[in-house]
Amino acid sequence: MSTEGPPRSLYVHFPFCAHRCHYCDFSVQRASDPPVSRWLAAIEVELAWWFERNGWDPGDTLDTIFVGGGTPSLMGPAGMEGLASRISAWFRIDPAHTEWTAEANPASFDAHLGSSWRATGVNRLSLGVQALDDAVLTWLGRLHDRRRAAEAVTEAMDAGFERVSVDLIFGLPPEVKRDLGAEVEAAAALDVSHLSLYGLTVEPRTPLAEWIRLGRVGAPDEERYADEYRLLSRDLRAAGYEQYEVSNFARPGAQCRHNWSYWNRTSYLALGPSAHGFLPPIRSWNVFRWDRYERALQTGRGPLEGWERVGPEEEELERIWLGLRTNRGLTPDFVRKVSSDGLRLDDWADAGWLEERNGRWMATIEGWLRLDAIAAELAGAERA
The missing domain is CATH 3.20.20.70 (Aldolase class I)
Structure with missing residues (x-):
């Protein structure tokens, strides 16, 4: 509860x-x-x-x-x-x-x-x-x-x-x-x-x-x-x-x-067949098909098809990936940490994938085309 x-x-x-x-x-x-x-x-x-x-x-x-x-x-x-x-x-x-x-x-x-x-x-x-x-x-x-x-x-x-x-x-x-x-x-x-x-x-x-x-x-x-x-x-x-x-x-x-x-990974409620919701740290998803979703509610079983707990590593990857996909980018604290661990964001800036503005690092158009790979490498550096 x-x-x-x-x-x-x-x-x-x-x-x-x-x-x-x-x-x-x-x-x-x-x-x-x-x-x-x-x-x-x-x-x-x-x-x-x-x-x-x-x-x-x-x-x-x-x-x-x-x-x-x-x-x-x-x-x-x-x-x-x-x-x-x-x-x-x-x-x-x-x-x-x-x-x-x-x-x-x-x-x-x-x-x-x-x-x-x-x-x-x-x-x-x-x-x-x-x-x-x-x-x-x-x-x-x-x-x-x-x-x-x-x-x-x-x-x-x-x-x-x-x-x-x-x-x-x-x-x-x-x-x-x-x-x-x-x-x-x-x-x-x-x-x-x-x-x-x-x-x-x-x-x-x-x-x-x-x-x-x-x-x-x-x-x-x-x-x-x-x-x-x-x-x-x-x-x-x-x-x-x-x-x-x-x-x-x-x-x-x-x-x-x-x-x-x-x-921002804030909580949200999702209703209807196949709807995915988030009550941190739990992500849940409803029964996919309309007829089965309706029957599940009519019989008192509830709408859920499944759920998962987002662990610390998955949460960190989500925060990096979601930060990079918006114009808010990565926080200065995070950038300092991965830089101290040896990952040089300047290299990605030189490649035209990231840019620094007001202390935050954001993806460029070229970076957005490589978003998954960049986020995965940053998450690996964070865990190192």
């Missing part, structure tokens, strides 16, 4: 999509008419389970809420109102303080939904645009085109969302031709407050992995991945966005506070 209060950040997973993209391995079930009321009932049971299990008192104010998926825009106005009601039974949502993000697909988002969500309390919208080229969107299997993506951004802003983020994917197979520079220019012209980048990862058991195995498409090329990452980083910075994390760019004051709860 936890002696501390509940976390101040909350993630909620909505596991339904009208269409499953061929590269996706998330906990997603295809449903043109999702069972929203059943999902809300399951979330209600899981919230009670966490509070009763840990002896938490209700009423603390949430700093952040993030509703992801899946396609949360398929829950409609009533679904978000129902979610707000169930969260409010345990937490306080403060319109002046709580950052509340919801993901949406341009194909299922419109002005009416945006106005309804805004009235409910959602104040930050994340649109799964992925690309601004119709041929690329067709290959990705998305249900919207470039024009619809731009319309969704306009509708979101007209509905009162001052903070709108769009996702862009890169590092596609060699058969997919695109003018990424033109897409970045088009994305900047939308004048959204935030952009998130996602390099394509070929996950096992996805149609894309099978296509590559059968030779129908080529595997994503590492050189193309690196070149496109450099282009995106350079051009988005030139357009006035701050790259505050390896994959995230924001206008001044528009960084995603919820993401910082992950990068």
Whole structure:
């Protein structure tokens, strides 16, 4: 039983999509008419389970809420109102303080939904645009085109969302031709407050992995991945966005506070199938499939599929890796320690992978492309 209060950040997973993209391995079930009321009932049971299990008192104010998926825009106005009601039974949502993000697909988002969500309390919208080229969107299997993506951004802003983020994917197979520079220019012209980048990862058991195995498409090329990452980083910075994390760019004051709860290793509660939470030092993950998650709650078994205790070595590696992936970098104390142990960060600076600013060491664009290797070596020096 936890002696501390509940976390101040909350993630909620909505596991339904009208269409499953061929590269996706998330906990997603295809449903043109999702069972929203059943999902809300399951979330209600899981919230009670966490509070009763840990002896938490209700009423603390949430700093952040993030509703992801899946396609949360398929829950409609009533679904978000129902979610707000169930969260409010345990937490306080403060319109002046709580950052509340919801993901949406341009194909299922419109002005009416945006106005309804805004009235409910959602104040930050994340649109799964992925690309601004119709041929690329067709290959990705998305249900919207470039024009619809731009319309969704306009509708979101007209509905009162001052903070709108769009996702862009890169590092596609060699058969997919695109003018990424033109897409970045088009994305900047939308004048959204935030952009998130996602390099394509070929996950096992996805149609894309099978296509590559059968030779129908080529595997994503590492050189193309690196070149496109450099282009995106350079051009988005030139357009006035701050790259505050390896994959995230924001206008001044528009960084995603919820993401910082992950990068700072603060506790957060995660609800819904496959959701991963962190109550230090315990990381836990929920049952993956929607039907099994719902059944586990209905039978009183609880939502968890598994958990692990993060030990001192794993914690140190996480702190290094998470520090380097943001523009906060490594603390001066840590830098002094590894330097005294013989690891020369100047060598990585000379290679163009790290840079020192105001006593903190941060990764450059080239360093972010080598983040895992740098973090592993630093963690080894820390343990030496």
